[in-house]
Amino acid sequence: MTFPVVGMVGGGQLARMTHEAGIPLGITFKLLSDTPQDSAALVAHEVVVGDYHDLGTLRDFARGCDVITFDHEHVPTEHLRALEAEGIPVRPGPAALVYAQDKGLMRARLSELGVPCPRHRLVADPADVTRFAEEGEGYPVVLKTTRGGYDGKGVWVVGTEKEAAEPFRAGVRVLAEEKVDYVRELAANVVRSPHGQAVAYPVVESQQVDGVCDTVIAPAPGLDEELSGIAQEMALRIANELGVIGHLAVELFETRDGRVLVNELAMRPHNSGHWTQDGAATSQFANHLRAVLDLPLGDPRPRQPWTVMVNVLGGDFPDMYSAYLHCMARDPGLKIHMYAKGVKPGRKVGHVNTYGEDLPEVLERARHAAGYLRGTITE
Structure with a gap:
């Protein structure tokens, strides 16, 4: 049996974690990376260094791949149409991906579908x-x-x-x-395969700091069960109507009058789904691979009542490795995920996941570990 070759355009941390999820599946992972030092390029089996803006480079990269997918939405739409016209499976396809690439087109299409937006x-x-x-x-x-x-x-x-x-x-x-007067930001993560199977993860609360995701709590605390169902159903409908293949993150505003409005779409694994690596039966990364290969999708249900993800951002403390001793000794249940990226102020260089039955305790553990790795907490 020949196992499939997945070609991923983009060498960032999303590609790195998708590659990790593909290892137990026996999948060969081929990467188109900007540089040999990109996060995923340091671990992938086959790395092609090139410019995804160049159609010839994309064509050469696609040779030998069973499917092409992405860790970002920036590949020119016309290039993806050209690959698709040449019989190369592109998932998600350009007809869907364009709505994550262009916010104007996204707003127009969602409005046509009657999806509530600002x-x-x-x-x-x-x-x-x-x-x-x-x-x-x-x-x-x-x-x-x-x-x-x-x-x-x-x-x-x-x-x-x-x-x-x-x-x-x-x-x-x-x-x-x-400017929406909202209570909080939520995210509904779903995955859809070519034969139409789809799964929905619990709706999460996403907390932002200076426009960057800081903390994700799964499931969103205190979210009305009916509103949660509405958000999941909305995300599944969007995935179906737009023809999304793979993972779709629908970022939402929960308004003060009890509604949800769509803020953004992302058609790839997403920061709001990183908690699934340790907190769900099947991670967003594994299910994204299953979807683009048209394999049966995995169980999205959580393993524990609560999972918290906190991003580790770079600061003035570059030696994060020496901080592992404290974090691991203090919390043996802590899960640390680092991206092998150079430390720069404000740059996402990793994340931590914690889980358990008591939300305040789970939240404190995750924030302490992320703060200690950043250098903002010293004891």
């Missing part, structure tokens, strides 16, 4: 932003570049027309959205 409109210039503000509750307004933003980049909260000038300087389309 009030929004593409805007032409700062004066148009003011008109958009006046059509609703006024300033502040959220502005987003339609392509290329992530982890808070490409997003501005502006309070005046003068402040609205900054996003237009890049010369890309700008989307204006109302």
Whole structure:
């Protein structure tokens, strides 16, 4: 029997963790990486260093792969269409992925489907932003570049027309959205396979700091059971309507009047699903691989009542390895996941997972470990 070859475009930590999930499945993992030092390039069996913006490079990389998937959404849509036209399986396909690549197209398509979203409109210039503000509750307004933003980049909260000038300087389309008065941010993670099987993970609470995911609590504490079901059903419907193959993360706002609104989509393993590595019967990474290979999907149910993931961000303390002794001795049940990335302030260099029956204790363990690894906690 010849086991399949999965080609992943992108060499970041998502590729690294997907590769890890493929090892027990016997899958050969081929990587297209920007540099030999990228997180996944340090561990993958076959690494091609090249520019994913170049169609010829993508074609050469795809030779010998049974399927192509991604750890980011930045590959040009027209290149993916070309690969697909040549009979190369691309999952998720360009017809679906474009809605994670372009926020303007995403908002338009979800609105067509009747999916609840914040009030929004593409805007032409700062004066148009003011008109958009006046059509609703006024300033502040959220502005987003339609392509290329992530982890808070490409997003501005502006309070005046003068402040609205900054996003237009890049010369890309700008989307204006109302600033939602929300209770908290949630995420609904689902996985869908080509033959239509789909699974939904518990809806989680995602806590952001400076636009970057800091803490994820699974399941979201105190979330109304009916609202949780609505969020899961919405994510499954979006995956089906858009034809998503693989993992889909639907980032949500829980509003003060008891609704959920879609904030963002990601068609790949996602930070809000990292808890599944240790807290679910089948991780998001394993299920993403199963989906893109059209294998039966695994059980998404949690192993424990509570799982908490906290990101480890780089700071002024580069020697994280020496901190392991304290963290492991203090908490033998702690799960540490590091990405082999150079430490820079604010950079995601790893995460920790904890789980158990008492949420305050599980939360304290995860935050202490992440803080100690960062160097912000010293005892």
